[in-house]
Amino acid sequence: MFALYKKELNYYLNNPIGYIIVILFATFANFMFVKDIFLVGSASLRPFFTILPWLLMIFIPALTMRIFSEEKRVNSIEILLTLPISERQIVVSKFLALTTISFIGLFLTMGLAFSLSFLTTLYLPEIIIGYIGAILLSALFISISMLFSSLTKNQVIAFLGSAITLFLLILLSSDFFATSIPKFIQDTLIYFSPGYHLQNFAKGVVDLRSLVYFLSLTISFLFLTIIDLKKRE
Amino acid sequence: MISLSNVSKKFGNIAAVDKISFKAKEGDIIGFLGPNGAGKTTTMRLILGYLHTTSGTISVYRMSPVDNRIKVLKTIGYLPENNPLYQEMKVYEYLQFITDIKGGDNIDEIIDKVDLHEYIDTKIEHLSRGFKQRVGLAAALISDPKILILDEPTSGLDPIEQEKIRNLIKKIAKKKTIIFSTHILSEVEDVANRLIIINKGKIIYDKSKPKGKGSVEKLFKKLVK
Numbered sequence: 001m002f003a004l005y006k007k008e009l010n011y012y013l014n015n016p017i018g019y020i021i022v023i024l025f026a027t028f029a030n031f032m033f034v035k036d037i038f039l040v041g042s043a044s045l046r047p048f049f050t051i052l053p054w055l056l057m058i059f060i061p062a063l064t065m066r067i068f069s070e071e072k073r074v075n076s077i078e079i080l081l082t083l084p085i086s087e088r089q090i091v092v093s094k095f096l097a098l099t100t101i102s103f104i105g106l107f108l109t110m111g112l113a114f115s116l117s118f119l120t121t122l123y124l125p126e127i128i129i130g131y132i133g134a135i136l137l138s139a140l141f142i143s144i145s146m147l148f149s150s151l152t153k154n155q156v157i158a159f160l161g162s163a164i165t166l167f168l169l170i171l172l173s174s175d176f177f178a179t180s181i182p183k184f185i186q187d188t189l190i191y192f193s194p195g196y197h198l199q200n201f202a203k204g205v206v207d208l209r210s211l212v213y214f215l216s217l218t219i220s221f222l223f224l225t226i227i228d229l230k231k232r233e
Numbered sequence: 234m235i236s237l238s239n240v241s242k243k244f245g246n247i248a249a250v251d252k253i254s255f256k257a258k259e260g261d262i263i264g265f266l267g268p269n270g271a272g273k274t275t276t277m278r279l280i281l282g283y284l285h286t287t288s289g290t291i292s293v294y295r296m297s298p299v300d301n302r303i304k305v306l307k308t309i310g311y312l313p314e315n316n317p318l319y320q321e322m323k324v325y326e327y328l329q330f331i332t333d334i335k336g337g338d339n340i341d342e343i344i345d346k347v348d349l350h351e352y353i354d355t356k357i358e359h360l361s362r363g364f365k366q367r368v369g370l371a372a373a374l375i376s377d378p379k380i381l382i383l384d385e386p387t388s389g390l391d392p393i394e395q396e397k398i399r400n401l402i403k404k405i406a407k408k409k410t411i412i413f414s415t416h417i418l419s420e421v422e423d424v425a426n427r428l429i430i431i432n433k434g435k436i437i438y439d440k441s442k443p444k445g446k447g448s449v450e451k452l453f454k455k456l457v458k
Binding site for chain 2 (some may be wrong): 002003010014015074081082113232
């Protein structure tokens with residue numbers, strides 16, 4: 001399993017595309033946060049965690065779209081599925097490699113916390129818990145994008161399918177629906193939104209419900225990908 | 234060793250393989266012949282558990298390739314049709330990757346056998362077709378599997394490369410079961426000791442190879458019209 005993890009990680013590290021995606025993400029994330037930092041009037045990382053789902057909505061599908069669809073297009077999936085490695089190991093290895101890459105991207109935004117610490121006193125556990133939430137969010141987005149990538153040979157379709165799905169998920173917690181639907185529906189829908197749960201982490205609180213939300217959904221999507229891979233037809 | 238009993242595989246309403254049965258034992262070098270779309274690749278994929286049968290049973294060392302997928306795949310070396318490879322990897326890196334998953338310690342010996350010394354640090358995408366085929370064959374040989382399934386191992390190669398691959402297959406054939414498909418009829422005469430002809434999903438010939446030069450071609454043309 002480690003062999004496949006290493007192979008996938010090396011793909012991104014030996015290929016400009018990995019660097020381009022990670023550096024673009026870090027640049028956008030830093031820029032989007034810094035541009036409003038003096039307008040917001042509070043030295044906190046919470047605005048960063050508010051924009052993060054919107055950025056990851058584009059960058060995670062871009063990173064993940066090739067993971068299975070490229071293998072299906074060039075038929076290297078036949079090599080993988082005729083090696084003595086289980087479908088579960090294949091999916092988990094690829095998932096961990098992608099999570100590692102997204103972790104590197106998030107790590108590159110930690111300069112923000114460092115810079116802010118010059119302006120004010122930051123509460124370190126809040127930052128750490130916020131970043132744990134960001135990693136969980138990335139993992140969820142990766143698992144969703146992996147499912148789309150395994151459903152098609154076409155990378156563009158995989159990208160669009162997962163980006164639109166993530167967009168709709170994030171939209172559930174935005175003000176967009178607030179005026180048009182009854183409050184009790186809004187309250188229910190919001191529970192399914194990753195942005196809402198990330199905000200719990202951004203407050204520096206490990207809310208068990210949010211933890212269960214991220215882990216259960218991520219595992220569910222990985223499970224669906226494994227089932228799709230086992231189907232073969 | 235390998236046993237297929239009344240195996241069928243349908244894609245929608247079309248039967249790619251229709252109630253085929255055969256057994257293969259150690260020492261068999263089976264030339265698998267048939268026109269395009271006859272069901273050769275499907276049969277090979279079924280033996281590997283890459284595809285699942287619609288009906289019938291397959292066993293490899295008395296194990297089902299679907300239920301005991303990992304155990305079965307450890308006994309088989311496979312060269313898929315059109316030889317898909319991870320093009321971005323270097324030759325040694327790729328063979329090491331396969332070794333890490335399949336196990337075995339014969340990587341240097343295999344590089345010797347397929348004569349890839351000069352190219353171990355070359356990216357696979359930069360290799361010629363013949364050398365890519367050697368990489369695919371090398372990958373199939375890793376962990377010294379008892380069974381080799383080679384889907385058109387010489388397809389698209391020049392005559393000299395074809396002969397090299399053929400000689401290599403003959404060299405490694407001892408104490409193994411080899412099933413290889415091809416469109417080159419003389420290749421079967423040269424390498425195989427048993428011939429299976431498949432047409433429209435059915436086995437129409439399964440005996441030892443007929444003797445004499447050109448006999449396979451004559452037989453093939455007679456049976457496949």
